[in-house]
Amino acid sequence: MADLVIEREVLVEAPVEVVWRTITEPDQMSQWFADRVELVVEPGAHGFMQFGDQGGPVVVETVDPPTRFSFRWNHPREEEPVTGNSMLVEFTLTPEGNERTRLRVSESGHELLAWPDAEKERYAGEHRGGWAEYLDRLATLLAKRQSG
Amino acid sequence: MTTQADDELWSAIADPSRRRVLDLLVSNGDVSASWLAGHVPFSRQAVSKHLAVLEQAGLVSRRKQGREVLYQVEADRLDQATRAMADLAAQWDRRLGTIKRLAEAAHAENKKRNRHEG
Numbered sequence: 001m002a003d004l005v006i007e008r009e010v011l012v013e014a015p016v017e018v019v020w021r022t023i024t025e026p027d028q029m030s031q032w033f034a035d036r037v038e039l040v041v042e043p044g045a046h047g048f049m050q051f052g053d054q055g056g057p058v059v060v061e062t063v064d065p066p067t068r069f070s071f072r073w074n075h076p077r078e079e080e081p082v083t084g085n086s087m088l089v090e091f092t093l094t095p096e097g098n099e100r101t102r103l104r105v106s107e108s109g110h111e112l113l114a115w116p117d118a119e120k121e122r123y124a125g126e127h128r129g130g131w132a133e134y135l136d137r138l139a140t141l142l143a144k145r146q147s148g
Numbered sequence: 149m150t151t152q153a154d155d156e157l158w159s160a161i162a163d164p165s166r167r168r169v170l171d172l173l174v175s176n177g178d179v180s181a182s183w184l185a186g187h188v189p190f191s192r193q194a195v196s197k198h199l200a201v202l203e204q205a206g207l208v209s210r211r212k213q214g215r216e217v218l219y220q221v222e223a224d225r226l227d228q229a230t231r232a233m234a235d236l237a238a239q240w241d242r243r244l245g246t247i248k249r250l251a252e253a254a255h256a257e258n259k260k261r262n263r264h265e266g
Contacts, residue, residue: 010244014255022251032246109162135230
């Protein structure tokens with residue numbers, strides 16, 4: 001089970017195939033994601049993304065047109081991106097009628113290893129909102145305790 | 149892409165056991181490693197290891213009180229982490245917004261073309 005960092009979604013007024021092309025075609029990706037995208041959209045393909053003067057390798061994980069696309073990034077250079085050293089970005093496209101698509105993106109990190117299943121489930125439940133929500137809750141709690 | 153400091157912070161909170169320790173520190177304030185060990189399902193040794201990682205990431209600091217070492221959450225660093233996460237969410241919202249705009253424009257273009265052909 002991956003540890004959810006963040007999850008966002010948007011409703012797009014376009015058919016699922018159009019949204020799929022927008023998120024997977026490199027010339028389209030360079031408009032919404034990186035400044036330069038070198039990527040073959042095939043499982044296991046290694047690519048590169050340039051952001052300003054920074055950049056990094058990406059590795060495609062799942063390509064399941066037109067509903068699932070995922071890749072790993074932010075792993076150390078010279079290393080194969082695997083569970084534990086990289087972040088997994090996953091796009092899920094759900095058609096809602098013929099001309100509308102719900103697009104969900106999640107970014108997740110290290111897997112919950114060496115942890116009993118019941119505990120994993122409890123934690124996944126508590127942190128369904130991702131780390132953003134978790135940290136927000138912590139900060140609020142702390143502020144409350146410090147002022148009280 | 150993330151910075152080195154972010155990476156440390158993220159891997160610090162990526163571990164559920166460490167989040168458990170953080171939770172306890174946030175709700176109980178200055179406590180010792182032994183006290184923490186009494187409230188988690190893992191060993192005193194594991195607690196020390198987790199505290200060291202949290203300290204390295206700047207999320208936790210320690211002070212001596214008599215013969216005891218007490219740990220506490222660093223509020224500033226926690227705020228900073230919270231902001232970094234909110235930034236990440238905002239970044240994805242911007243990307244999704246652009247995808248929406250691109251896809252909707254492409255769809256409108258396709259429909260116009262079909263009407264011309266049809």
